[in-house]
Each structure stands twice: as structure tokens, then as C-alpha cells.
Amino acid sequence: MADTTRILARYVVNxxxxxxxxxxxxxxxxxxLHWIGCSVGGSREESVACALAAVGELSGPGQASVLGRKEKLDITLAAFINGISADVLSFSDTHPQTLIHPGGVIGSAALALAERTPASGADFLNAFVLGYEVACRVGLSIYPWHYARGxxxxxxxxxxxxxxxxGKLLGLDEKHMVWALGIASTQAAGLREMFGSMCKNLHIGRAAQNGLSSxxxxGKGFTSSNxxxxxxxxxxxxxGEKPNFDAITDGLGRTFEILRNTYKPFPCGVVIxxxxxxxxxxxxxxxxxxxDIQRIKLxxxxxxxxxxxxRTPATTLEAKLSVYHSAAAAxxxxxxxxxxxxxxSISNAEVLALRDKVVVTVDEKIREDETHVAIxxxxxxxxxxxxxxxxGSSGKPMTDQDIEQKFRGLTEPLLPKARVNQFIDTCRNMTRIDDAAVLARLAALD
Amino acid sequence: MADTTRILARYVVNxxxxxxxxxxxxxxxxxxLHWIGCSVGGSREESVACALAAVGELSGPGQASVLGRKEKLDITLAAFINGISADVLSFSDTHPQTLIHPGGVIGSAALALAERTPASGADFLNAFVLGYEVACRVGLSIYPWHYARGxxxxxxxxxxxxxxxxGKLLGLDEKHMVWALGIASTQAAGLREMFGSMCKNLHIGRAAQNGLSSxxxxGKGFTSSNxxxxxxxxxxxxxGEKPNFDAITDGLGRTFEILRNTYKPFPCGVVIxxxxxxxxxxxxxxxxxxxDIQRIKLxxxxxxxxxxxxRTPATTLEAKLSVYHSAAAAxxxxxxxxxxxxxxSISNAEVLALRDKVVVTVDEKIREDETHVAIxxxxxxxxxxxxxxxxGSSGKPMTDQDIEQKFRGLTEPLLPKARVNQFIDTCRNMTRIDDAAVLARLAALD
Known part of the structure; x- marks a missing residue:
């Protein structure tokens, strides 16, 4: 379509x-709530520590919080680190139609910015919804070829x-929003080959950081293609290949992709x-x-x-992408x-013995949220x-209570319990709070 | 090939x-010399000013110079800005076999780092040669499909x-160099659709910045695929499509892609x-x-x-990618x-009149460094x-004197003449100097 980018930008602006x-x-x-739980819960993992060790000392003014931690970083580096921690437990929310995990990418960019450029809770939620919409619609236009390609x-x-x-939080007008999306488009990156390494987490961090930077x-007049x-x-x-541009523009403002969002009950690849x-x-x-077991047939x-x-994962990141380990350990x-x-668990002798007894048969007629297990x-x-x-799938969604429970499980080991309760209350009342940045401060350590 | 990445990493390390x-x-x-001339010459352009306005205030410790300017930035942001200025005049060096413009990307990353992590002139030149080699060999493995795709x-x-x-200047060992190249691979980005906008310059800046960051x-143990x-x-x-991995590994250490480097006599797209x-x-x-002219036939x-x-460029960046404007104006x-x-010049009535008289016929038998002009x-x-x-093509290379002349033309409007002479001398004696960072300080304003 001749004006896809402009139509999308105009929707976001208005x-x-x-x-x-x-x-x-x-x-x-x-x-x-769910994203911030994941970032806090992931904030002590090795990916986060390595990234902080490498680039923390290059930070500008410490205007933004690192979720679950004490450090303060400049807004782009905070977006980077919070994006990494959002992904590191492989516990993210999922848009099942594209396999995008939107919460951490969008949230990390928006929240870091809100610590510098104040936004009300209602404006922040609006920007978050629009970000979700844009990511998933762009994804829909190129899925599944794009994902299959790697x-x-x-x-x-x-x-x-x-x-x-x-861009919404910055109040960009249509012309500048078109450019912002263009600057983003030409930095889009991330290879599936990285699954099982820290670079999988890096993708989320860089998308948040470079998205904010775009x-x-x-906003300062840096131009891109229209x-x-x-x-x-x-x-x-x-x-992509033969992209579907209607997926980007049809029903804008009438249908909302976030209503299809799902949440993981288990901290690993969603297809397992x-x-x-x-x-x-x-x-x-x-x-x-x-x-007792001769074979596990899936x-x-x-x-x-x-x-x-x-088949033989050696690290936590690899195990979370191993159906063999996951079936045996569960x-x-x-x-x-x-x-x-x-x-x-990954080196446990009984898990290893059982892992080798797992036999997987694939069947195109079985949906992604379905399986047959025979022991x-x-x-x-x-x-x-x-x-x-x-x-956790669309057919059996997690309730509000399930999500709060998951949030508590992720955050209580790291934040004071009173703080956890206050956070949940603040999130519930989000549309009525004056300053969205309070979320960041509640989820970081003093 | 099973171990392409490792073979390449091992070569760089050793x-x-x-x-x-x-x-x-x-x-x-x-x-x-040529790259730094381009960056100094481009340092006052709008792309550079916009980028500095947007991200300059987010800089960490000002350890690195912005070429041609007074600002000091953290090493990753200096790499970003110097990469942008390297490209902004479209005056870069070219590896004709891939159409890569290597100098600015590699130099911006290496020089910014050398301002924090000292390197001798000989070690710096070695790292620069290796960076050139890696970029061009990776490019050769996927060219021309990759470029044609966009x-x-x-x-x-x-x-x-x-x-x-x-990575070479940091002294990474083989394992970490493999990871560094992996972290780079999963951030590789940049669309040709951006040609004619500031994002074309952004590609060089981000490649330098993210390459340094990789x-x-x-170096701090952040992992990637091997x-x-x-x-x-x-x-x-x-x-890419059907990549040629031999192009990456054949003749490593025996042939050097930098010997095929060419330099532009004109500040615009090389094919014009x-x-x-x-x-x-x-x-x-x-x-x-x-x-006097009825038609210009090319x-x-x-x-x-x-x-x-x-056909109808409206900005300097567009005009530099317009054969019609270029032929008429020249x-x-x-x-x-x-x-x-x-x-x-772009709005000059005589140029506009003549531009419309340019007729281009394409002919696959004509090489990229060849043309027929009939008026x-x-x-x-x-x-x-x-x-x-x-x-400036391989068949008629620019002499050392031509390149020095070009450097003078680019830098003398911005740097004191004594400084320009000192810079040229330092570059000539590069293998004998103790601290490569002196190049950055000479090419920046106090």
C-alpha cells in the first residue's frame, strides 16, 4: 500500500x-505488571551482569532506573538493560499470532523515557497500548515467512x-512519527541463531534502546524515508516476502492486538x-x-x-529451549x-537419564497450544x-490472580513485600496516577 | 563451512x-587519512547536528573526540557521531567488489576506543587492516544478492x-572474538530505502557504535552463537542467498582486500x-x-x-544520489x-532546465567504472x-598526492593549516608513533 507507514504513524499520533x-x-x-515482574525477576542473571559490566561505565546522566537493582543509568542504557532482564528468564508475554514478546521491548523504552519526560498514568498506558499495536501489526505483515527465515x-x-x-510520549507529530518509524525500520535486527545465548536477550534490549533512540x-529532525x-x-x-500491508492498517483503532496477549506459566520457550x-x-x-520409565513419547x-x-543443553539458556530437558525435568x-x-537440574543424573528417553514426533495437525504425552x-x-x-494460551488464559501470583513469585525474593503490594496497587490504579515513572522507582532498589 | 566464524576470528586474533x-x-x-578527512569535512552537516542534539546529552564520560568539533563524548557515542560524519558527504572510500565504504565504519570504532584503551600506531594500523579485511570478506560472501535485496x-x-x-585493540582471545563477531552479526542492519535521507549516514554510525559495543x-563474557x-x-x-563462505576464509593473511580500496574524486554516489x-x-x-543543449545522452x-x-532531488542528500542533477551540474x-x-545549485534554474534534458540508457555490457556521454x-x-x-577507480587510482589534496580540501576550512600538516605527517609516520589517539586529538577542535 502506498502510504502504510503514514497511516500507521497518523493513528499513533492521534x-x-x-x-x-x-x-x-x-x-x-x-x-x-507482568513485564516488570519479569524484569525484576531477571535482574540478577548473568546476561544483565555482563551487559552492565561492559557498558555501565559509559552511561550518561543517571536519570532512569534499572529494574530490580540499585544502578541508575541514562535513559537509553536503562532501556537496554531493562530489555535484557525482561527476556532473560524466557518468561515473557506472547502475542501468539506472531510469537512476538511485546511487553519488555515496549515497556523498557517507554518507562525509561517517562523517568525523564513526565507522563501521566493514562498517557503512559495509551502509549504502551499503541506500541503493542504497532509491533504486532508490523509483525503480522511479515509473519510467518520472516520468522521461518531466521x-x-x-x-x-x-x-x-x-x-x-x-514517540507518542514525546508528542511527535505525524511527519516526525513517520521518520521515527523509518529510523527504527533501518535498525531492525536479531537472528534466531542466537537462541540459547545471551544475544537472545540482547535483541530485546537493543530493540528497546534503539527504538527509544529513533x-x-x-524529534530533533533526523530524517528517514517516508x-x-x-x-x-x-x-x-x-x-519479508509478499508482505500483507492490510494487516498493518485494517481496523486501526477498532481492533486491539493486546487483547490477544498471553502469559507464560513456565519460564521457557512457549512452544514447550x-x-x-x-x-x-x-x-x-x-x-x-x-x-520406572522406558520412553516418553510426545x-x-x-x-x-x-x-x-x-538434545543436550549445557546452560540454563539452552535448557529453556530444550523440549528434552523440559519434559524430563517437569x-x-x-x-x-x-x-x-x-x-x-541440568546436570542432575536422573534428569539426564530421562532426557535421553524422550522421543518427539511432529504432526502438522497438532496446534501450537496442544500436545499428546504418552509415558x-x-x-x-x-x-x-x-x-x-x-x-496461559488464548483458550485458557491466566487470570488476574494468576498474573499477580506470578509477579509476586518473581519480585518477592528481591523487593520488600510492602513494595510489591504497593506496586500491584499502583498498576491497578494506573489510569489515575499523575506520574508513570513511579512504577520504575517502586521496582528498583534505593 | 562448519567453522567459518572461528577461522575468521582466529585469524584476527593471531x-x-x-x-x-x-x-x-x-x-x-x-x-x-582519507576517512578522517571525510569526517572532519562532514562534521558541520545537518545529520551530525541533529544526532548530537538528540543523543549528545546522554553521553557518558567524555573520553573520545568528535572529529572536526569541540565536543567530547563517551567512546560509543563518539563512534556513532564520527561514523555519521564519515558518510554525510558521500565522499567515502569504496571497496568496489562489494560497494562497502569501509574506512569510516572501522576507523570510527577503532579510534574512539584508542582514546580510552591506548594503542601504538602499528597496533592501530594492524587492527584497522584486519577490520577492513573482515568487513569486506563478510560482504563478499553475500554480494551481490544481499545488496540487490535492499x-x-x-x-x-x-x-x-x-x-x-x-576486539583486536581490546586483545580478545579466540573464544571472545567469536562471540564478538556473533554479537555484531545479530545487530547487522540498514536498508537501501534510506538512501537520500539522514538514515544512510546513521547506518555507518550505528555500525561503528554497535560494532565497538559488541x-x-x-570482552565481559556476553555470549553469542559460535x-x-x-x-x-x-x-x-x-x-544472503547461497553464501560463498570460501570468500571469507580463502587466502586469509595472504591476500588483502584493502589493496583494492578506491577513493572518490567527487562527493556523491560512486556509480555516477x-x-x-x-x-x-x-x-x-x-x-x-x-x-545550447538539446539533450544529454548517457x-x-x-x-x-x-x-x-x-529525477527531481530536493535536498543535498538526494542530489548526491541523482545522476540527472549530477550530470547537469557538472x-x-x-x-x-x-x-x-x-x-x-539544486534550485538553480539553469541546472533544473538541463537536468530535464538528461536521458539515461542502461547497458549491461558497460562496466560500473565506464560510461559513454553524448551531448x-x-x-x-x-x-x-x-x-x-x-x-579513482582501480584502473586509474588516486595518487598519494591526490588523497592529500583531497584531505586538505576537506579539513583546511575547519582546522588550522599547521594542524593539517601535522596530521598528514603523523599519518605518514603512523607505524612509529606510540599513541594512535593523537590522530583523534589533532583532528578535533580544542
């Missing part, structure tokens, strides 16, 4: 908080969302979730040991092997938490279970 | 200054060179150069006016239209300097000229 339906506001609050779509499409949210640059999305050598044709749920269901009443969607086919523990991805016992008996819609 | 042939050292000095290869392949040079991150170049979902397969030379040749003895390589087919002025791309006069006469190898 959308007002009062135009957002109540259900969308509610989902945005859930998404925000792009990490949370990085490549996510940067547009970070830019839109930051909005700042455009047709970055749709031009023959623009984003969608170079990083049905298998974990099935294994936990079978483990709970049966108390199985590796020596029938699942082809993406499971494509994305999480690592079956033995009867649950799936950070502990089941710890170094001691063949040495005695000849078979235990089996069909997961039709996994917990 | 290569010593004394392994570099004398001719390569000589070319590296030319390239360095990627700005100076950004996408350039970041590998910036990373290699910075080396810093790897097979970022060659893996099925790694850089070359995602951003033969046409400009032809027009100047015909203009000089003939003193033509627009009213026969040239198809890339001329693909890259510089803008013919009228009898020369091609910044003045012929100034706003007054049909109103009297019926035709003046014509064949440029076989344009000035």
Missing part, C-alpha cells in the same frame, strides 16, 4: 487515552513498538508449554522416577522441534520453575494425556 | 603488525569490521563518477550553457539508474565539488566522450 476500550486498558495493566521477530518488529510508544532522533515499511527496498520487502503441562499432570498423581506441532530441539519435579532450569513404563503400562489448550 | 606487507601498511595509511552493505557487513578492529560486551556467520539461521543465510568525469571533460573546452551500467535514478560548472550539491547541441552537432576507467 489516538487518545479516552479512545481505548476498558478491556484494552485492563489488559495493558496486566501486561505492564529472524527473531521480537527484535525486528519489536523496535517499531518501542519507537511508537516513545524517537529521540526524529515509506520505510512499504517501499520496494523498505522493511517489509527486504525482511503444552508438553510441560502434560508432564506435570501425569507426574502429580504418579510420582515417577527415571528408572506428539506435537513441528515448531517444537524447530525451536526447542536441543515429569520428575511435578512442577516447572526456575529451579528446574538451574545448573544443578511407557517399564512394567508395560502406558500413562497418557492430551493437552488441548495449554494454561 | 595476526601481528609485522605480518602485514609494506604495500598494505601504505594503503591503510591512505585509507585512514541491504545497505556498509552497515550490515561494516559492523563486523568495526567489531574485529575493536567487542566490549564479548557459528553466527555460517549457521542455517545465521547471518549469511538469513541476509564516470558520468561526472565525462561531463567535466566535455565542459572544460566547450563552456556550454543549458540553452549510456551506463544498470546500477546507475537503480541507485541514483532520482556540465555547467566544469567541476564537481560540494558547491555543485548545495541548495542553491546533442541545438545546432545539430554532437560532442561525445568515452570514459573507460573513471578517476
Amino acid at each position: 489516538a487518545r487515552p479516552e479512545d481505548i476500550p476498558e478491556a484494552v486498558v485492563h489488559e495493558a495493566k496486566r501486561c505492564l 529472524w527473531h521477530i521480537t527484535g525486528t518488529a519489536g523496535i517499531f513498538g518501542a519507537t511508537a510508544a516513545a 524517537a529521540l532522533l526524529a 515509506h520505510s515499511l512499504e517501499a520496494p527496498r523498505g522493511f517489509a520487502h527486504v525482511l 508449554h503444552p508438553i510441560i503441562e502434560g508432564c506435570i499432570k501425569l507426574a502429580s498423581p504418579n510420582r515417577l522416577a527415571a528408572r 506428539r506435537c506441532n513441528p515448531l517444537v522441534i524447530e525451536l526447542t530441539g536441543k 515429569l520428575l519435579a511435578g512442577r516447572m520453575t526456575e529451579g528446574e532450569y538451574s545448573p544443578s 511407557e513404563l517399564n512394567g508395560g503400562e502406558t500413562l497418557s494425556c492430551h493437552v488441548d489448550h495449554v494454561i | 595476526a601481528r603488525p609485522e605480518d602485514i606487507p609494506e604495500a598494505v601498511v601504505h594503503e591503510a595509511k591512505r585509507c585512514l 541491504w545497505h552493505i556498509t552497515g550490515t557487513a561494516g559492523i563486523f569490521g568495526a567489531t574485529a578492529a575493536a 567487542a566490549l560486551l564479548a 557459528h553466527s556467520l555460517e549457521a542455517p539461521r545465521g547471518f549469511a543465510h538469513v541476509l 563518477h564516470p558520468i561526472i568525469e565525462g561531463c567535466i571533460k566535455l565542459a572544460s573546452p566547450n563552456r556550454l550553457a543549458a540553452r 549510456r551506463c551500467n544498470p546500477l546507475v539508474i537503480e541507485l541514483t535514478g532520482k 556540465l555547467l560548472a566544469g567541476r564537481m565539488t560540494e558547491g555543485e550539491y548545495s541548495p542553491s 546533442e547541441l541545438n545546432g545539430g552537432e554532437t560532442l561525445s566522450c568515452h570514459v573507460d576507467h573513471v578517476i
Whole structure:
């Protein structure tokens, strides 16, 4: 379409908080609470520590908070680090239609900016919703070819969302929002080859940082193409194949992608979730040991092997993308938490023995939120279970209470309990608070 | 190839200054002098001013110089700004086999780092040569498909060179150099759609900045894939098609891509150069006016239209990528300097009239450094000229004196003349100086 970028930019520029339906506001609050929980929970991981060691000393004025930690950084570096911590536990929210994890990218850019450029809670939520909308619509225009080619779509499409949210908070007009999206488009990056290494987290951090920077640059008159999305050598044709531009512009302001957002009950690659749920269901009443089991047979969607086919993971990051480790560890523990991805679990002899008994069969007819698990016992008996819609999927969403529970589990080890309660209250009342930056201060250490 | 990334990393880690042939050292000095001339000459352009206005206040410790200016910035932001200024005049050096402009990307990363982490002149030149080698070999593995698809290869392949040079100066070992190249690979970005806007300059700045940052991150243990170049979902397969990995590894340490480097005599897209030379040749003895001319007929390589087919450029950046403006302005002025791309030239009535008389015919049999120019006069006469190898091309390289002359033209309006002489001397003696950072201080204002 000749003016896709401009139509999208115009929508973002004109959308007002009062135009957002109540259900969308509610989902945005859930998404925000959930993202910050993930960033706080991930704030002590090695990816975060390495990144801080490498670039922390290059920070400008410490105007923005590092979630879950004491450091203060300049707004672009805070966006970078908070983006890394959002992703590091592989516990993010997911837009299932594109496999984008939008919360951390958009939130990290917007919140860091809000610490320098004040915004009301209502304006902040509006910018967050618009960022989500932009990232997912750009993603939809190029999915699934883009992802299959090897792009990490949370990085490549996510940067547009970070830019839109930051640009909205900066009050960019249409001309400058078009440029901001263009500056973002030409920095879109991230390869799926990096899954299992810290660079997977880097993608989210850089998308947040460069997205924020794109909005700042455009705000000072830095120019780009006016047709970055749709031009023959623009984003969608170079990083996609036969892009669907209608997905970007149809129903803008009437439908909201954030209403399709889902949240992970388990801290690992989302395509493994049905298998974990099935294994936990079978483990709970049966108390199985590796020596009782001859084989674990999994029938699942082809993406499971494509994305999480690592047979012998050596690190936590790799284990979170290993269906073999995940099935074995979930079956033995009867649950799936950070502990089941710890170094001691990854090197546990019983987990290793069971991991080798996992056999995966892919079946195109099985959906991504579905699986069949069959456990063949040495005695000849078979235990089996069909997961039709996994917990946390669109078919069986996590409740507000589930998300608050997850937030508490992630933050209580690091923040005082009173602070956790205050944070949850503030998030609930987001549309009525004067200064969105309070979220950042509550989620950081003094 | 199974270990392309590791082979390349190992070469960079092990290569010593004394392994570099004398001719390569000589070319590296030319390239360095030339790049810094371009950055100083471009330091007052609008792209640089906008970028500084947007991100200058976010700078950390001012350890590094902004070439041609007074500001001091942290090393990553200095790399960013010096990369932008390197490109802004479209006057860069070119590796003709890939169309990469390597000097500014690699130099901006390496020089900013050298202001914080001291390096001798010999070590700096070695790192610069290795960075050049890495960028161009990565580029060769995916050219021409990659460029034709719409990627700005100076950004996408350039970041590998910036990373290699910075990683070498940091003294990374093989394991960490592999990671550094991986971190670079997953940030490679830049769309040709941006040509004609400030984002073209941004690509060089970000490649320098993110390349430097990749080396810093790897140095602190930030991990990436060990097979970022060659893996099925790694850089070359995602951003290329049927990549040629031999181009990366064959002859490492025996052949040097920098020996193929070329320098532009005119401040615009390199594919227009033969046409400009032809027009100047015909203009000089003939003193033509627009009213004398019926038509300017150009026969040239198809890339001329693909890259510089803008009929009605409105800005300096657009005019530098317009064969129509360039031919008309060169013919009228009898020369091609910044003045012929100034706003007054772009809106000059005689230039506009003549621009509309330019007719381009593409011919696949004509090389990129060749053209036929025919000027049909109103009297019926035709003046014509064949440029076989344009000035500055491999077939007719710029001499040391030409490059020094160009450097003087770019820097003398901004730096004291004594400083310019001192800089040229220092560059000549580069292998004997103790501290490479002196280059940055000489090329900046106090």
C-alpha cells in the first residue's frame, strides 16, 4: 500500500487515552505488571551482569532506573538493560499470532523515557497500548515467512513498538512519527541463531534502546524515508516476502492486538508449554522416577522441534529451549520453575537419564497450544494425556490472580513485600496516577 | 563451512603488525587519512547536528573526540557521531567488489576506543587492516544478492569490521572474538530505502557504535552463537542467498582486500563518477550553457539508474544520489565539488532546465567504472566522450598526492593549516608513533 507507514504513524499520533476500550486498558495493566515482574525477576542473571559490566561505565546522566537493582543509568542504557532482564528468564508475554514478546521491548523504552519526560498514568498506558499495536501489526505483515527465515521477530518488529510508544510520549507529530518509524525500520535486527545465548536477550534490549533512540532522533529532525515499511527496498520487502500491508492498517483503532496477549506459566520457550503441562499432570498423581520409565513419547506441532530441539543443553539458556530437558525435568519435579532450569537440574543424573528417553514426533495437525504425552513404563503400562489448550494460551488464559501470583513469585525474593503490594496497587490504579515513572522507582532498589 | 566464524576470528586474533606487507601498511595509511578527512569535512552537516542534539546529552564520560568539533563524548557515542560524519558527504572510500565504504565504519570504532584503551600506531594500523579485511570478506560472501535485496552493505557487513578492529585493540582471545563477531552479526542492519535521507549516514554510525559495543560486551563474557556467520539461521543465510563462505576464509593473511580500496574524486554516489568525469571533460573546452543543449545522452551500467535514478532531488542528500542533477551540474560548472550539491545549485534554474534534458540508457555490457556521454547541441552537432576507467577507480587510482589534496580540501576550512600538516605527517609516520589517539586529538577542535 502506498502510504502504510503514514497511516500507521497518523493513528499513533492521534489516538487518545479516552479512545481505548476498558478491556484494552485492563489488559495493558496486566501486561505492564507482568513485564516488570519479569524484569525484576531477571535482574540478577548473568546476561544483565555482563551487559552492565561492559557498558555501565559509559552511561550518561543517571536519570532512569534499572529494574530490580540499585544502578541508575541514562535513559537509553536503562532501556537496554531493562530489555535484557525482561527476556532473560524466557518468561515473557506472547502475542501468539506472531510469537512476538511485546511487553519488555515496549515497556523498557517507554518507562525509561517517562523517568525523564513526565507522563501521566493514562498517557503512559495509551502509549504502551499503541506500541503493542504497532509491533504486532508490523509483525503480522511479515509473519510467518520472516520468522521461518531466521529472524527473531521480537527484535525486528519489536523496535517499531518501542519507537511508537516513545514517540507518542514525546508528542511527535505525524511527519516526525513517520521518520521515527523509518529510523527504527533501518535498525531492525536479531537472528534466531542466537537462541540459547545471551544475544537472545540482547535483541530485546537493543530493540528497546534503539527504538527509544529513533524517537529521540526524529524529534530533533533526523530524517528517514517516508515509506520505510512499504517501499520496494523498505522493511517489509527486504525482511519479508509478499508482505500483507492490510494487516498493518485494517481496523486501526477498532481492533486491539493486546487483547490477544498471553502469559507464560513456565519460564521457557512457549512452544514447550503444552508438553510441560502434560508432564506435570501425569507426574502429580504418579510420582515417577527415571528408572520406572522406558520412553516418553510426545506428539506435537513441528515448531517444537524447530525451536526447542536441543538434545543436550549445557546452560540454563539452552535448557529453556530444550523440549528434552523440559519434559524430563517437569515429569520428575511435578512442577516447572526456575529451579528446574538451574545448573544443578541440568546436570542432575536422573534428569539426564530421562532426557535421553524422550522421543518427539511432529504432526502438522497438532496446534501450537496442544500436545499428546504418552509415558511407557517399564512394567508395560502406558500413562497418557492430551493437552488441548495449554494454561496461559488464548483458550485458557491466566487470570488476574494468576498474573499477580506470578509477579509476586518473581519480585518477592528481591523487593520488600510492602513494595510489591504497593506496586500491584499502583498498576491497578494506573489510569489515575499523575506520574508513570513511579512504577520504575517502586521496582528498583534505593 | 562448519567453522567459518572461528577461522575468521582466529585469524584476527593471531595476526601481528609485522605480518602485514609494506604495500598494505601504505594503503591503510591512505585509507585512514582519507576517512578522517571525510569526517572532519562532514562534521558541520545537518545529520551530525541533529544526532548530537538528540543523543549528545546522554553521553557518558567524555573520553573520545568528535572529529572536526569541540565536543567530547563517551567512546560509543563518539563512534556513532564520527561514523555519521564519515558518510554525510558521500565522499567515502569504496571497496568496489562489494560497494562497502569501509574506512569510516572501522576507523570510527577503532579510534574512539584508542582514546580510552591506548594503542601504538602499528597496533592501530594492524587492527584497522584486519577490520577492513573482515568487513569486506563478510560482504563478499553475500554480494551481490544481499545488496540487490535492499541491504545497505556498509552497515550490515561494516559492523563486523568495526567489531574485529575493536576486539583486536581490546586483545580478545579466540573464544571472545567469536562471540564478538556473533554479537555484531545479530545487530547487522540498514536498508537501501534510506538512501537520500539522514538514515544512510546513521547506518555507518550505528555500525561503528554497535560494532565497538559488541567487542566490549564479548570482552565481559556476553555470549553469542559460535557459528553466527555460517549457521542455517545465521547471518549469511538469513541476509544472503547461497553464501560463498570460501570468500571469507580463502587466502586469509595472504591476500588483502584493502589493496583494492578506491577513493572518490567527487562527493556523491560512486556509480555516477564516470558520468561526472565525462561531463567535466566535455565542459572544460566547450563552456556550454543549458540553452545550447538539446539533450544529454548517457549510456551506463544498470546500477546507475537503480541507485541514483532520482529525477527531481530536493535536498543535498538526494542530489548526491541523482545522476540527472549530477550530470547537469557538472556540465555547467566544469567541476564537481560540494558547491555543485548545495541548495542553491539544486534550485538553480539553469541546472533544473538541463537536468530535464538528461536521458539515461542502461547497458549491461558497460562496466560500473565506464560510461559513454553524448551531448546533442541545438545546432545539430554532437560532442561525445568515452570514459573507460573513471578517476579513482582501480584502473586509474588516486595518487598519494591526490588523497592529500583531497584531505586538505576537506579539513583546511575547519582546522588550522599547521594542524593539517601535522596530521598528514603523523599519518605518514603512523607505524612509529606510540599513541594512535593523537590522530583523534589533532583532528578535533580544542
